[in-house]
Amino acid sequence: MNPNTSVRLLVAVALATPLVAFCVGSGQDPKAEDWAKHVEKSCTSRRYGIRLAAARKVGAGGDAAVGAVEAYAAEHGANALPASLVDAIADSGQAGAKVSRLLWNWAMDPDFYWRASAMRGLALRVREYKDRAADGDAPGLEPAQVDYLMSVRAESDPSWLMRTHARLGLVLGGAGVADVFARPEPDPRAPVRLATLLLGAGVTPPLQPLLDALADERTFLGTPWGANLATESSKALRRWLGDAFPAFEAGDKQQAIRALLPVLQLRTDETLQPPATRADLVTDAAGGVELLSCKFGDQFVQWGDDGTVFFGLGGADSVQLAADAWRQLSEDRAAIALEKSVGVVICDSLRIAQPGTSTNAKVAPASMPEAAADWLKRLAAKLEEAGEGERAADLRRGLGQFQGR
Amino acid sequence: MLRLPLSLLLMSCLAGDPEPLGFEVLAGFDYSEGMALPKEVTAWDEKEVSIRGFMRREFPGDGPVNSFMLINDNCGCTGTPKMNEIVFCMLPEGETEDLHEGVVTVTGKLYVGEEKEDGVVIMIYQMDADTVSTTR
Numbered sequence: 001m002n003p004n005t006s007v008r009l010l011v012a013v014a015l016a017t018p019l020v021a022f023c024v025g026s027g028q029d030p031k032a033e034d035w036a037k038h039v040e041k042s043c044t045s046r047r048y049g050i051r052l053a054a055a056r057k058v059g060a061g062g063d064a065a066v067g068a069v070e071a072y073a074a075e076h077g078a079n080a081l082p083a084s085l086v087d088a089i090a091d092s093g094q095a096g097a098k099v100s101r102l103l104w105n106w107a108m109d110p111d112f113y114w115r116a117s118a119m120r121g122l123a124l125r126v127r128e129y130k131d132r133a134a135d136g137d138a139p140g141l142e143p144a145q146v147d148y149l150m151s152v153r154a155e156s157d158p159s160w161l162m163r164t165h166a167r168l169g170l171v172l173g174g175a176g177v178a179d180v181f182a183r184p185e186p187d188p189r190a191p192v193r194l195a196t197l198l199l200g201a202g203v204t205p206p207l208q209p210l211l212d213a214l215a216d217e218r219t220f221l222g223t224p225w226g227a228n229l230a231t232e233s234s235k236a237l238r239r240w241l242g243d244a245f246p247a248f249e250a251g252d253k254q255q256a257i258r259a260l261l262p263v264l265q266l267r268t269d270e271t272l273q274p275p276a277t278r279a280d281l282v283t284d285a286a287g288g289v290e291l292l293s294c295k296f297g298d299q300f301v302q303w304g305d306d307g308t309v310f311f312g313l314g315g316a317d318s319v320q321l322a323a324d325a326w327r328q329l330s331e332d333r334a335a336i337a338l339e340k341s342v343g344v345v346i347c348d349s350l351r352i353a354q355p356g357t358s359t360n361a362k363v364a365p366a367s368m369p370e371a372a373a374d375w376l377k378r379l380a381a382k383l384e385e386a387g388e389g390e391r392a393a394d395l396r397r398g399l400g401q402f403q404g405r
Numbered sequence: 406m407l408r409l410p411l412s413l414l415l416m417s418c419l420a421g422d423p424e425p426l427g428f429e430v431l432a433g434f435d436y437s438e439g440m441a442l443p444k445e446v447t448a449w450d451e452k453e454v455s456i457r458g459f460m461r462r463e464f465p466g467d468g469p470v471n472s473f474m475l476i477n478d479n480c481g482c483t484g485t486p487k488m489n490e491i492v493f494c495m496l497p498e499g500e501t502e503d504l505h506e507g508v509v510t511v512t513g514k515l516y517v518g519e520e521k522e523d524g525v526v527i528m529i530y531q532m533d534a535d536t537v538s539t540t541r
Contacts, residue, residue: 046464048474049488049527084485117484222508224457228477231429239435341506344467351506360507360539 030061035068042085043072052084059088063096070102078106079113079346086114090121095128100140107149113294113347116161119153122146123169124201130173147173154180158297160187168197181206187298188314192229196236207264208272210237214257215275220300220313221288221353222360226278237264253277282315287333287354289376291398294347299398301379305330309383311391319391325382332378335371343367350402368402423453423512428477428490431456431530436489438526442517446489446530450517456492458511460504460537463493469501475511475532488526494534505539512536 035058042054058065069089073081090103103125106118126146129139150173153166167180177198185191191209198205213233216226237260238245246259258274265272288302288310302310307326311317321329336352336359343364350363352372363372376399384392426449434443458475475492478484494511496502513534520528 047522047527048463048491050522050525052485053525087485224508227429231432231477234429235433341504353507360505362506
């Protein structure tokens, strides 16, 4: 079978599965459902599992359910829609005009918390839009319009998930996998996520990023993001390899990877290399901030007791602050000694942590205590003095939405 | 000798009581409603375990909680946690705990199996949590 045909079939099957499940499961006409009730339940039910089940039902309802979603958003604000509902709609496989327009509007809205999920939804539908257009049928969205959006967001969106999902759309829309993976990407989570999404959509990506992830043990201020990548990769490979996924004698992680490597090598022309364990580059961080923003992108900054400031999730880049500049900041570190979280975090958040102390708090937008905000602004100023003007500007931009009002 | 899949091998194997258990194992398979759960997870049913993760509230609100969700990812922006990516923790009656940021370690007895409400699966992992400790 032509590889392109295989991919089309796999994507079509993946997209159709939720619809089939809905039809078999409910046995009801989507038009006869009380969608307002299901949307309400997906947003407000006290039980997470019930919210999730209702969201899946709404997602499977396709165009018929869109009016109720829009009505809820109009009444409560789009950001009152939970991520689980947007994810369910994005992953539902429904590609009608109303669902497609809803996803488009969400993906285009910079203030919508879950715009990256909407982008993934568009990416997963790209091929269907193209196929329908090629067959002379009306696609849910114009393929050229979606292509353009993907091209722009793949390069320039500040959110790593937006870039990743746009790149998924580029590949599923026909761009070369190797070309897309070769694009510059500062976030180490991105290639792993893109590879796992592509495997799920029936496209074989470069496998080295997945292999490397298995040996990733990096952390950021206690968050084991490397181990999370390992889990994500392991799960995707297990799903892909099925029974070929190796079982082996209990032992060390590298031994496990060595057992997996030849199995993967049989499936690809790529020459795979056994990954070295990736441990933290920054082992003595005295503090740091983590800004997670669906809108402005994520930022990770750590500092050591000697005034070295590290940037990025892996802390690969750093700058040494002048001794005087750091001493002044260091003496005032009590200003950021937050022990309790501030505000209600829904999506964007800022975390301040000082390992070895009780400082580990999350701050919601518009909730940061003034003293902490001032300290971080002073840090940005010192970074600028140290020649890191761009990073200082990024930090100020990221801090903006968290300052108290 | 015991043969284990990669996900099990990747989990921490330190000895002790309670036994450490990781999300690599709990979330290491694709869950669908009604499926037979893999023996890698059913083997932990009714075991005293310690699990590291992030605390999230199940119900909207603020203040200390008597029950919470323990998840593997600290950013809601990366997707909706699936059922096998959440441990629903219940503290002893009358006890509450602040929601801590950063990684916490929760110890207690784990129960594995689908729990339904109104015909809908509302959890597959639940824990009678005895302690919650922060990692510094």
